[in-house]
Amino acid sequence: MSLYQAGNYKEAKTAFEALAAIGDRASLFNLGIMYFRGEGVEQDPVRAYVLMRIANEGVKNEDKRIAIVFNHLSTQQKQLAESLYTELNPLYSIKGINSALIPKPLTDKESRPEHRPIKKVIPEYPKKELKEGHMGYTVVEITISPEGYPREIEVKQAFSRNFTRESIRALQKSLFKPTQNQKPIYGHPFISTFVISGAEINSNFKNKLISNLNDLKSSAQSGDAIAQYRYAEEMFSARRFRGYLKDVDLEYKNMNHWLLQSAQQGLPHAQHQLGKNMIGGRGCKVDTISGNKWITAAAVSGFAPAQKSLAQSSLLSDDEVTRKSTTALGWLRNAAQSGHYSAKLLLAWELATSPLDGLRNGEEALELLNEKSEYFYDDLRIAETKAATYAELGNFKKPSNGRKKH
Structure with a gap:
């Protein structure tokens, strides 16, 4: 709306289209108004009416502006509007959007295989952390180069700088399978874990992980969009400790469930991650088109x-x-x-x-x-x-x- 009110119609249209594609009714309605007025687009009252009509469906009181636009149409335009409605309704209706944008769940075994190192260097346990009995992990995102080298390593989460330092050293010496079509793989998530053998310490660490997951799950179930996103992200971080968390569902499809709840409430962090999971086929069927719609919505936000x-x-x-x-x-x-x-x-x-x-x-x-x-x-x-x-x-x-x- 800020772009629109400033007269920057081209960027406003891009933003409205991206948000309308994931079910934002106000954006779809505003897009219709732009077509009716010819703002940033060629004037098209037929498309304007159809977009505004779809946006208003399910609302108790119809917006009076829809009738005004409809009355501007000629008999021929009204016939064209019915044909265009049939074409656009599956694309923009809530039912159509939900059908397209909700990930089609798959188990981890059914999902596309993850990119794993063909040469994995195990990080050395930092002496200070080992001495103090600390366990933890480092979560990074990397680009896998066409030759299979880990590049552009970005730390997303870490228990300590000591763990981070050793994780990076080991990862830089690792090697992945060369990529197909000589194209890099961007934003690949990777976790290095540090676990000390010993029942007492493992039990403490396990309890800490479970407690954190339970707290986030409770907030997520209450409808908190940020907690839903954080719960999904924490599940990803905890996946490498599944041996200690056998009673916790850490499958990607469960993560996607909570990312979707958060994304539908408009949290761009969740929209971005859900889109990446759909493109990568993590816990769902690969869906590049719908995944990019979620990512675009996050970008225009x-x-x-x-x-x-x-x-x-x-x-x-x-x-x-x-x-x-x-x-x-x-x-x-x-x-x-x-x-x-x-x-x-x-x-x-x-x-x-x-x-x-x-x-x-x-x-x-x-x-x-x-x-x-x-x-x-x-x-x-x-x-x-x-x-x-x-x-x-x-x-x-x-x-x-x-x-x-x-």
């Missing part, structure tokens, strides 16, 4: 990780170069404004290496590279991006790592 996900999808698409490059840069700029470090790094890379001269901007790229993040682990990616940026600026004497000359 301003959620930076979802904006970055859409940018990456665009760069991997088969669209012509200008379209996919401009789309990616648009989403990356939005994500970068939110302070998302890896989005800034990817934006800098695109600004330095875009195949389109008009999109390259070395000065902007260099500005983005001035920041650092304690949660991002890929010095090679940073060095590559700096080298490309200095090359774009024509400064071939500047060292790529900013410290040593090569």
